Amino acid sequence: MKVSINWLKELVDLTVSVDEVVRLLPLRTIGTKEVTENFLELDMKGYNRADLLSLRGVAYEIAAITESKINFEEPNEGGFAWIGKNLPCVTVKVENKHLAPIYCIARIEGLKVNPSPDEWVRKLDDSGMRSVNNIADITNLIMLEYGQPLHAFDAKDVAGETIIVRNARAGEKITTLDGKHRSLDPSDLLITDSDKALGIAGVMGGKDSEVKGSTDTILLEAAIFDGKNLRKTAQRLGLSSEASKRFQHGLTKKRLLQALDAAIKLYQQLGGELTSITLVGDFTEEEKTIYLNQKKLNSLIGVDISKKFVESSLIRLGFIVTLASHEEALQGWNIRLPFWRVDINIEEDLIEEVARIYGYENIPAKSLEREVTEEVDQRLFEFIYELKSTLVNLGLTEVQTYSFYSTTVLNNLEINKNNLIKILNPISSETEYMRDYIWPNLVEKVTENLKYFKDVAIFEIGKIYLFKNQDMPEEKYHLSIALSNETDNPLKELWAILQKISETLNLGINIESQDRGDYARRYLHPTKFSNLQDENGKHIGGMAEVHPRIINQFGTEKRVASLELEIIPLT
């Protein structure tokens, strides 16, 4: 959210400098992404503060953290533009009330499309939006101030001036405002007239019904759409807009009506006339009250915060605080939420509010009390570290490679991909298949390093991933070593290394009979390979010289030996 600094100053009588606001915001509320002399951008990625997607919400928040005063009043609902006017209705049919619980259309005529005044252009520009024309700009200016997206349809393009809100039909298409043709899914909610789609609800309007030079009458839409469904549509179409963000974070009926009223009044200032209006849905706003217990608050924050401070903090943030009539031992408050704080649901949320105003940075450290906790077996982790240290002491260097096979590895080894775990949405073909051994990655790293080193001795301990067609994939910890040591028989030294490890850690690793199976035929030197077993004769892995045919594929003529072992049987 880009907050225009000039606009903010219209809404809040700041008692501190803008620099101080910029310093306080991350300490009290939310991080900032960018700050210029014209705007400050709040880092809203993944955030739950829907109110901070409106300037009015930001104004309340900044007023609270800087102890400044708000320059505006919540409007008197009795003064809304349509009250007492006895206007006719626009025909609106909402077929899917679940996905569009609130839907309003106001018909405004007598408009003339012109460039926007400089002040509007500047406000939009500071907020990171482009001015289009006076009619369209009003919808964006109101959205920025109130957080409620609005959309204006050219009434001439709406057949019979009748609006139907329904799901898309199979195979239905629309050209959106950005000129792109979009195929729709029956889960998408559409705004339509009797014969065509006018827009994708809350995501983007249609090209055909947009405001243009000849527009003189508009149907102005203010609605609440189901955020989850809308998110799916927006994601599938790759269309994230300022409007869709706000629908997803959540809207309030109160702000919707305020925004509609404010927009109509701006259109009236341009000479427009409100000629009909339809408000569909249940507009009663539930008031939420949450009990806050003082003991719990102090216990969770870890500081004794005075009653007075708790009350004044919450009042600054717009909460209505009344002492709860509980027994004295359970001292607490009933806290009524300001309607714009839809992110607050439980007592812990209120505790965070108080902690924010108190300042997280003012909470002193408290050391942990010593106590015995349940014993968890640490052998695996201790063994892995011992093994790594032993290998390093023997002169090997630890590498860590991706959990994927690179395309180079897949191609040079001609690995059968059918037996690998496949990523559904790979970032690129380099992250499409998961490794089921580590040694192919180490062979790749050895050959890369042979360009700069004559001798390469590396190892990796990590997980490998086994494909199971009808079951959860399996993960195992493996050790792999790869060695190229300027000789024609690196396996000899590799075996010596393994024997040293086995001795040092008392693992009893032994040579097992050679098993010239398919795997060996594909990848290993015809004679220089052996299976490995633990002291109980259990198969735990193998070692080999990698077939020179494969090594040559990686662009080197050197000999490379490698081994791979399962870790768990050794612990």
Added chain:
Amino acid sequence: MEEKLSQIQASYLEKINQANTLRELDESFLALFGKNGELTLLPKQFSKLEDEEKRKIGPIFNQIKSGLEQAIEKKRAEVRQAGYQKLTEEKLDINPTELKSRTGHLHPTTQFIQQTVELFAKLGFQQIDAPHIDTDEYNFELLNIPQDHPARDLWDTLYIENQYAPGQLLLRTHTSNAQIRVMRDLKPPFRIMSIGRCFRYENLDARHEHTFEQFELIYVDKNLSMAHLQYLSEYFLKGTMGEDIKARLRPKYYPFVEPGVGIDALCFFCKGKGCKVCGGIGWLEIGGAGMIHPNVLKNGGIDPNIYSGIAWGPGIGRMMMLKYGIDDIRSFLKGDLKFLEKF
């Protein structure tokens, strides 16, 4: 000129045909195409030729050049193939031998994590292992992150193609996938470390990696508070970065904690004065934490009216980059010994 070319062609074709080793072929290749190779130098004489001859010699030269290249390639394959055939004559020789003298290096990530593990082991924290491939349920849903919640934007996720649970298997996006398992398996109070590889849908560049390490504390007991978060943060920073590195907490939203906390460290470089690294702020963002959300405790079978929980985790990769002055995050998994030997 034409004659000279055919001479070169004839003599090298013979050399190539008689070669038995890759080294001989490499020699021929260098003698022809190296910096001072015959075919590298020859075209410099073309400018002296008559126009008509120039036109004629061009195509002939190219034909001979590519012919020789192919001959070398073909012979290389033959020599290799013959070599592969001879491999069967080599014996498996694993008789005892001395190890070469080398200096080994632990990966910087292992070093940093081990240091951190030892620090927190002193406070009674113990390690557990959690799967890299997990279900949407453990990675998101049970952590108070429902399907299609806007907070999912925080984690761009890689999914696994499978028939076992279509659309439900993913590569864990954080070590927090251990939280519910730990809560269900252990009886509070417990102090746990969940460490390891995590994955995100990120396009690679110097600052973004799709594969990275996380370190996380999961701590459930009676009366835990944000004051303990401050303590753990300070303890960690002093232990890894130096006594003078303070911790500062500030609000941050994560759906699985409430209150949610961002952890800042006093800038390692300017010690708070403000410099280029910290963007003049004096503090560096190093991780996230918070008091475990009551819904998550409930999902783990723990009564939030009796117990509270701490989830705490620094960004290991970012801290190492700052600590060791690493400017490219891809260095960690590149396997380049020139990099690894510095540690």
